Amino acid sequence: MARNVAQADASLKAGKWARTKYVGVSLVGKTLAILGFGKVGSEVARRAKGLGMHVIAHDPYASADRARAIGVDLVSMEEAMTTADFISLHMPLTPSTNKMLNDEAFAKMKKGVRIINVARGGVIDEDALVRALDAGIVAQAALDVFTKEPPAADSKLVLHENVTVTPHLGASTVEAQEGVAIEIAEAVTGALKGELAASAVNAPMVPAEVAFRACTLCHAR
Ligand SMILES: NC(=O)C1=CN([C@@H]2O[C@H](COP(=O)(O)OP(=O)(O)OC[C@H]3O[C@@H](n4cnc5c(N)ncnc54)[C@H](O)[C@@H]3O)[C@@H](O)[C@H]2O)C=CC1
Numbered sequence: 001m002a003r004n005v006a007q008a009d010a011s012l013k014a015g016k017w018a019r020t021k022y023v024g025v026s027l028v029g030k031t032l033a034i035l036g037f038g039k040v041g042s043e044v045a046r047r048a049k050g051l052g053m054h055v056i057a058h059d060p061y062a063s064a065d066r067a068r069a070i071g072v073d074l075v076s077m078e079e080a081m082t083t084a085d086f087i088s089l090h091m092p093l094t095p096s097t098n099k100m101l102n103d104e105a106f107a108k109m110k111k112g113v114r115i116i117n118v119a120r121g122g123v124i125d126e127d128a129l130v131r132a133l134d135a136g137i138v139a140q141a142a143l144d145v146f147t148k149e150p151p152a153a154d155s156k157l158v159l160h161e162n163v164t165v166t167p168h169l170g171a172s173t174v175e176a177q178e179g180v181a182i183e184i185a186e187a188v189t190g191a192l193k194g195e196l197a198a199s200a201v202n203a204p205m206v207p208a209e210v211a212f213r214a215c216t217l218c219h220a221r
């Protein structure tokens with residue numbers, strides 16, 4: 001996005017040689033705000049540090065120690081919104097993150113901010129993003145996910161010249177798909193053997209009787 005690769009590629013293939021139209025921006029020295037400092041957000045932070053960016057993150061549940069170890073400052077949503085040159089979204093879609101980037105949030109951002117969303121489309125109010133792009137608040141957006149997938153063929157957001165889009169390809173590498181397949185197979189064989197499923201989202205991580213014993217002990221103190 002920062003170097004207009006997708007637009008320049010389409011332009012050259014259409015027979016144009018538009019060197020001045022596609023002058024980009026450098027990442028080095030720029031502030032990247034990561035919203036959602038979990039598994040993906042932390043990896044993005046590590047890589048962005050390697051590119052010479054100043055990385056801050058907003059995540060109400062992240063540990064400050066873990067952030068410090070990667071060289072990232074945990075900040076408030078307000079600070080993330082007002083100081084970032086780039087904002088990358090990595091939080092889950094929940095009632096509290098739904099349309100987290102809305103008109104009010106865009107109004108606080110630095111003019112010319114660039115937005116990356118590889119989380120879930122619903123964390124952005126897409127109509128508000130189109131307004132922010134048209135107003136020049138958001139210079140560019142790179143979107144892998146959409147509120148409705150696939151988005152409508154005439155989506156203003158998808159067709160916007162300052163928006164780069166991909167069809168939900170975040171996890172689509174040969175290696176990642178193989179990794180997921182192995183992880184699922186191991187979880188299934190583990191569950192069949194009666195082992196605790198480390199990645200279960202719908203079961204307590206500790207058997208109920210162990211949790212109950214721990215609870216009784218802690219109440220007995
Ligand atoms: N485009 C794609 O193909 C992919 C998209 N995803 C999306 O990326 C998201 C993140 O994935 P992981 O890093 O693996 O999840 P994760 O669970 O490790 O991290 C999510 C982080 O968001 C934080 N969070 C929750 N509410 C928040 C809020 N209101 N503000 C800021 N942070 C908040 C959590 O504390 C957590 O640290 C997933 O929920 C999924 O929707 C994940 C993989 C591939």
Ligand SMILES: O=C(O)C(=O)COP(=O)(O)O
Pocket residue numbers: 168170171172
């Ligand atoms: O794991 C996720 O959250 C993803 O969005 C990846 O989606 P996929 O498994 O590629 O359909």
